[in-house]
Every structure is written in C-alpha cells, then in structure tokens.
Amino acid sequence: MLASTTTTTQISSPPQQKFSLWSPPNPSTFYCxxxxxxxxxxxxxxxxxxxxxxxxxxxxxxxxxxxxxxxxxxxxxxxxxxxxxxxxxxxxxxxxxxxxxxxxxxxxxxxxxxxxxxxxxxxxxxxxxxxxxxxxxxxxxxxxxxxxxxxxxxxxxxxxxxxxxxxxxxxxxxxxxxxxxxxxxxxxxxxxxxxxxxxxxxxxxxQKINLVLKKEIWEGKSNEEDGPHYFVHYQGWKEKWDEWVPESRGLKMTEENLKKQKDLVAAHTTKKPEKKSEATAPSSERGKKRKSEHVDTVDEFAKRVEIKIPIPEELKIKLVDDWETVTKNQRLVSLPRDPTVTQILQKYREHIINNPTSFNEKEGLKSSVFQEEIVEQVTDGLKLYFDKALGNILLYRFERFQYVQLKEKLNNENNGSNNGTEKLGEATHAEKCMSDYYGAEHLLRLFVQLPSLIAHTNMETDAVNVLKDHFALFLQWMVENADELFLKEYEHASAQYLVDAKNCTS
Structure with missing residues (x-):
C-alpha cells in the first residue's frame, strides 16, 4: 500500500530463485x-x-x-x-x-x-x-x-x-x-x-518488439511495397535528423557489411593536417571538454566488480585451432555432439560433488564452494547463459546456417510436443535446447565472453568469487578431460552447405 507524500512504496524483496547465485547479467559489449x-x-x-x-x-x-x-x-x-x-x-x-x-x-x-x-x-x-x-x-x-x-x-x-x-x-x-x-x-x-x-x-x-507492437513501429502507409520501417537515430547527430527508414536501407550484420562500416568510419575520421594557428585553440579546448564529459559518464556507470577468467594455455590453443578450422578451412562441428553441453555440465557437477576433498586440499578453497546447491546453481547458470548467448555471440558466420537449420528443427519438434505453447529456450521437460546439441567447442567460447557478460552486474563480491573459483576448476577439469570432451576431427561441409551458408542472412 502506498503511504503518504513523505514516504515511499515498499516492494517486497524478490523471492529466492533457482539462479540466486547469478545476478542478472549486464554485458559490457557483444562482439560479432x-x-x-x-x-x-x-x-x-x-x-x-x-x-x-x-x-x-x-x-x-x-x-x-x-x-x-x-x-x-x-x-x-x-x-x-x-x-x-x-x-x-x-x-x-x-x-x-x-x-x-x-x-x-x-x-x-x-x-x-x-x-x-x-x-x-x-x-x-x-x-x-x-x-x-x-x-x-x-x-x-x-x-x-x-x-x-x-x-x-x-x-x-x-x-x-x-x-x-x-x-x-x-x-x-x-x-x-x-x-x-x-x-x-x-x-x-x-x-x-x-x-x-x-x-x-x-x-x-x-524487429522483436514489432512482433507485438506493429501499430507503434510505423504509422505511415502499410502495404507490400513499403514493407516494415525502423526508427533510426544517427550517433552524434541531433534528434531532428531521426527518421523512419524502410528495410531496404538497412544492411545485415555480416562480416562484409561490418568491414564496409569500418572502412566508411575510417574514411570520415582521417586526421587532417594540423595548422599552426591560434584559431584552433578554442576547438581543442571544446574537444577536451567533450572527452572529459564522456569519461565522467563512463566512470559513473562502470564502477563494478571486475572478473577475470584465466584460460589455460591448452584451451587457448584449442580456441585458436577452432577458429582456424571453422573460418579458414570451412569445416563444421558435427551435431549433435557427444558429449553435449548439458552432459558436460552434469559430469562436472557430479565430479565436484563426489570429490570435494581433493579439490579443497589442492586449491585451498572454502568448503561452501562445493555445496551441492551452489554447484547446481553454477552449472544451471552456465547452461542458461549458453542457450541464450549461442545465437548472438558464440557462432562464426560460417556456422550460422547450421544453427538456423537446427533451430527450425527444434521449433518444429517443440511445437509438436507442446502444441506451440512454448518458445524455444523456454523448454518444458520434454523439449530440447541448443545445449542438448552443441558441445565443448562452443561452450569454451562462452568463457571468452563471460567476463564482459558479468563485469557490470550488481553481484556481491562473495558470489563473484564463488563463480571465479568454479570457472577456474571447470576449465582445469576440461583440460584434464580434453580427449573425452573435444572433437578430434571437424566434418567437411557439403557443396550445397557452402552455397546455403553464403546466402544465409539470419
């Protein structure tokens, strides 16, 4: 109940949830x-x-x-x-x-x-x-x-x-x-x-919001010729230049278009020769002022617990080999993997719970780190992050068509099992997620992104330390079990896949 004008509404604390160890993620950036x-x-x-x-x-x-x-x-x-x-x-x-x-x-x-x-x-x-x-x-x-x-x-x-x-x-x-x-x-x-x-x-x-808010997105004439329109703001320009643009004026987020964007930015930001003139002084001062304003803004927002995840050298080599095999040699991880991400996390969970003493003595970690509830939260959180992040930040361009094919297959299977009442990623017990098909190769890529995904959360220091301990243990466990977890050979892509992957815009 809302109190008088001198008090505030009291909202009860959030109930204990399954992933209470994990604070809501706040990625500092999502790289292509x-x-x-x-x-x-x-x-x-x-x-x-x-x-x-x-x-x-x-x-x-x-x-x-x-x-x-x-x-x-x-x-x-x-x-x-x-x-x-x-x-x-x-x-x-x-x-x-x-x-x-x-x-x-x-x-x-x-x-x-x-x-x-x-x-x-x-x-x-x-x-x-x-x-x-x-x-x-x-x-x-x-x-x-x-x-x-x-x-x-x-x-x-x-x-x-x-x-x-x-x-x-x-x-x-x-x-x-x-x-x-x-x-x-x-x-x-x-x-x-x-x-x-x-x-x-x-x-x-x-596009996502437009699925529900079609009337709010475009108030112009709606017909087949016009198609969907998007409200665009140009960074560094005044709002009077904001405009609605048709889909034809947009570019898909591909390596080719990103390179084109980079080239255009470079062409328009090339430094001009400096002139030795007093007239340039005021401009310089204004530039410094603008820069300091940006720094202040960043400082206000960015004072958060930083987290570093040291990746063992053996796994760094696998990351580089994985990148070269997929992007240069155009080979694919065969799906479904054996073991899958779900199975890998389950094996790690069982291993830690069944062998806490040896890890405790070796690493000098607190016994609370190995409590079954904590271990379960860590592995369940990793699985959730993987399923949500895979299609956005964990795939190379050459793998996207494979992902699209699998996603369509999963949608069809899941819709058949629940009459279309659930969405992909919001699985019932009968449904499968991406973590039930992908394996160690893609899970390892997640650890490259995790620091930027959780660096700006409001997590308590103790929770961050627990996650860091488990991440280190998990990566070391991956090194020790690499022969069982990682592929020996990637599969060759078919001629038809090469064509489809090149034309894939999803």
Missing part, C-alpha cells in the same frame, strides 16, 4: 563472432557500451512513449538522450536498474495491445502520466531501483533530482505499479532474454 578472440581497449569498450545503452533507451522511449509536453519540472526540455544521460548520471543509476526499467515499459506497452486490459484499466490509463514518456521513464526507474538496490533511494530523493513534487512521484509510481499489475519481480530467464536482446543491433531489437 568474427571478433571472438579480440581484446578491445578497456576505455573504448566501456564508452561504446554506455553509448549503446543510451541510444537503445532513447529509441525505446521515443517510439513507445512519445513526449507530449514541452517542459519537465517547469524547465524547457533538453533532447531526450541528453535528458536520459543527465538524469542517470545525477541519480547514479546502475545498468541493471536501467535495463529492468526499460523492460517494464516494454511489457506495459505490450499490455496496451490487449483489448480486455484496456477495458479493465480505462480510467487508470486516462491519467496524463501515460502520455508523457519522461514521467513514465522516471516512474519505471523508481520501481526498478526498489527491486534491484538495497537500500533503494527514497521518493523524496527522486523528487529533488527530477524537480517534480513528491506527490507527483508517488502518484506516478502508484499508477505504473497498478498498470503492471504489481508484476515487478521478473523471472531470471526473462531478464536474461531481454538483456541479450537489448544489446543486439537496434534493428533486431525493434
């Missing part, structure tokens, strides 16, 4: 598969991640909840992206809080497409807050912070930050909670899926 083994500059990586999140938040808010007012807290409106950037910086909002807040807004917009929901909440939804994207954004941040943070900022603090009266903050929170039907503690799996989607290219993000 061709960059799997690259090591990006740490500062540029954080800056790129911050800008991507800001762009996605701006796009989501501007498309789903257009701002209807010209002022906010009696002040002229800055651009939407500037508003979001400044507000997040002042409030020191974490990445996880921002992601959860955006998910609330997307889920609510989906509800708007339900006629019965609109009929039941017609009086509630008539409130002006639902016509102001910035107030919706603020209300969602207030709620998300109370779910993610402990202790969370009080509503009086949000009032001071935003310049809005405490009564308006309380009212906005109450209305949004009611509209969400108080569904604010979301399943871990739902957050993981949203997190990965949020870090996908903008077009893919809106």
């Amino acid at each position: 598969s061709s960059q799997l083994l690259s090591k990006p500059n740490k500062h540029s990586q954080k800056l790129q991640y911050t800008e991507r999140i800001l762009d996605q938040a701006t796009n989501i808010l501007s498309v789903l909840y257009p701002t209807s007012t010209k002022t906010f807290s009696n002040k002229p409106l800055a651009s939407l992206k500037t508003f979001i950037r400044d507000f997040l910086k002042k409030s020191k909002t974490t990445f996880s809080t921002l992601q959860l807040a955006l998910l609330y807004l997307v889920n609510l917009k989906k509800s708007f497409q339900n006629l019965s929901f609109l009929q039941e909440n017609i009086q509630l939804l008539s409130d002006p807050i639902f016509k102001c994207g910035r107030r919706m954004f603020l209300a969602s941040l207030v709620i998300a912070s109370k779910v993610v943070l402990e202790p969370a900022p009080k509503n009086i603090a949000w009032s001071k930050l935003s310049g809005l009266p405490i009564t308006e903050i309380n009212n906005a929170e109450r209305l949004l909670l009611s509209a969400l039907n108080y569904r604010v503690v979301l399943p871990f799996e739902e957050f993981v899926e949203w997190n990965i989607l949020l870090h996908s290219p903008t077009v893919e993000l809106f």
Whole structure:
C-alpha cells in the first residue's frame, strides 16, 4: 500500500530463485563472432557500451512513449538522450536498474495491445502520466531501483533530482505499479532474454518488439511495397535528423557489411593536417571538454566488480585451432555432439560433488564452494547463459546456417510436443535446447565472453568469487578431460552447405 507524500512504496524483496547465485547479467559489449578472440581497449569498450545503452533507451522511449509536453519540472526540455544521460548520471543509476526499467515499459506497452486490459484499466490509463514518456521513464526507474538496490533511494530523493513534487512521484509510481499489475519481480530467464536482446543491433531489437507492437513501429502507409520501417537515430547527430527508414536501407550484420562500416568510419575520421594557428585553440579546448564529459559518464556507470577468467594455455590453443578450422578451412562441428553441453555440465557437477576433498586440499578453497546447491546453481547458470548467448555471440558466420537449420528443427519438434505453447529456450521437460546439441567447442567460447557478460552486474563480491573459483576448476577439469570432451576431427561441409551458408542472412 502506498503511504503518504513523505514516504515511499515498499516492494517486497524478490523471492529466492533457482539462479540466486547469478545476478542478472549486464554485458559490457557483444562482439560479432568474427571478433571472438579480440581484446578491445578497456576505455573504448566501456564508452561504446554506455553509448549503446543510451541510444537503445532513447529509441525505446521515443517510439513507445512519445513526449507530449514541452517542459519537465517547469524547465524547457533538453533532447531526450541528453535528458536520459543527465538524469542517470545525477541519480547514479546502475545498468541493471536501467535495463529492468526499460523492460517494464516494454511489457506495459505490450499490455496496451490487449483489448480486455484496456477495458479493465480505462480510467487508470486516462491519467496524463501515460502520455508523457519522461514521467513514465522516471516512474519505471523508481520501481526498478526498489527491486534491484538495497537500500533503494527514497521518493523524496527522486523528487529533488527530477524537480517534480513528491506527490507527483508517488502518484506516478502508484499508477505504473497498478498498470503492471504489481508484476515487478521478473523471472531470471526473462531478464536474461531481454538483456541479450537489448544489446543486439537496434534493428533486431525493434524487429522483436514489432512482433507485438506493429501499430507503434510505423504509422505511415502499410502495404507490400513499403514493407516494415525502423526508427533510426544517427550517433552524434541531433534528434531532428531521426527518421523512419524502410528495410531496404538497412544492411545485415555480416562480416562484409561490418568491414564496409569500418572502412566508411575510417574514411570520415582521417586526421587532417594540423595548422599552426591560434584559431584552433578554442576547438581543442571544446574537444577536451567533450572527452572529459564522456569519461565522467563512463566512470559513473562502470564502477563494478571486475572478473577475470584465466584460460589455460591448452584451451587457448584449442580456441585458436577452432577458429582456424571453422573460418579458414570451412569445416563444421558435427551435431549433435557427444558429449553435449548439458552432459558436460552434469559430469562436472557430479565430479565436484563426489570429490570435494581433493579439490579443497589442492586449491585451498572454502568448503561452501562445493555445496551441492551452489554447484547446481553454477552449472544451471552456465547452461542458461549458453542457450541464450549461442545465437548472438558464440557462432562464426560460417556456422550460422547450421544453427538456423537446427533451430527450425527444434521449433518444429517443440511445437509438436507442446502444441506451440512454448518458445524455444523456454523448454518444458520434454523439449530440447541448443545445449542438448552443441558441445565443448562452443561452450569454451562462452568463457571468452563471460567476463564482459558479468563485469557490470550488481553481484556481491562473495558470489563473484564463488563463480571465479568454479570457472577456474571447470576449465582445469576440461583440460584434464580434453580427449573425452573435444572433437578430434571437424566434418567437411557439403557443396550445397557452402552455397546455403553464403546466402544465409539470419
């Protein structure tokens, strides 16, 4: 129940969940598969991640909840992206809080497409807050912070930050909670899926949302000639240049197109010869100022527990050989693998639980690390991460057609087993996931990405240390059992596969 104007809504803590050891993931970047083994500059990586999140938040808010007012807290409106950037910086909002807040807004917009929901909440939804994207954004941040943070900022603090009266903050929170039907503690799996989607290219993000929000995505003429349109914001340009573009103006995320993008950027950022003139001084100062502003933004967002996963030399060699075999020699991992990722994790789980003493003495680890519940959470979390990340960041381009074929097969089988009521990755006991087909080769690639996937979470230091201990043990266990886990020979791709893989755009 919402209290008076000087207190805040209390949301109960999230119930204990299966993956309580794992904090909701927050990838600092998602590299395309061709960059799997690259090591990006740490500062540029954080800056790129911050800008991507800001762009996605701006796009989501501007498309789903257009701002209807010209002022906010009696002040002229800055651009939407500037508003979001400044507000997040002042409030020191974490990445996880921002992601959860955006998910609330997307889920609510989906509800708007339900006629019965609109009929039941017609009086509630008539409130002006639902016509102001910035107030919706603020209300969602207030709620998300109370779910993610402990202790969370009080509503009086949000009032001071935003310049809005405490009564308006309380009212906005109450209305949004009611509209969400108080569904604010979301399943871990739902957050993981949203997190990965949020870090996908903008077009893919809106393609996914477009499945439910077709009317909100394109208000122009809808016919076969026009096709779908996407709302595009050009980084570094003012919002007045934002526009709706047809699908024909977009390019698929392929190695060829990424190279083209890189060449174009290089061509337009080539340094011009410096002129020895005093006229250049002011420009230089402005450049330094802009740079420092970016650094401040990154520093505000990036103060998180870092995690390093040392990969044994034997496995580094396998990663390089794997990359060369697939990308250069155009060979494939035969599927299904034996053992599969599921079987590998199960074997590791049994091995650790049955032999805790030897590991404890050898590594000097705490006995709590080997508790069956902890080991189960680690392996189940790895399996979930693998299933969610495989199609986004763990495949090389040459493997995508194989993945598409398998995904279609799984969809058909799973739809047949549950009459189409479940989605791939949300498996019942009778369904199979990608971890039931792929093996050690692709699982090892996940460990290259894990540091960037969990580097910006709100995980406790103890939880991070437990994961690091198990990652080290697991990788060493893979080395000791390499002959059993890894393929000796990759299969040759057929002539037809070579043609299909070249034309695959998924």
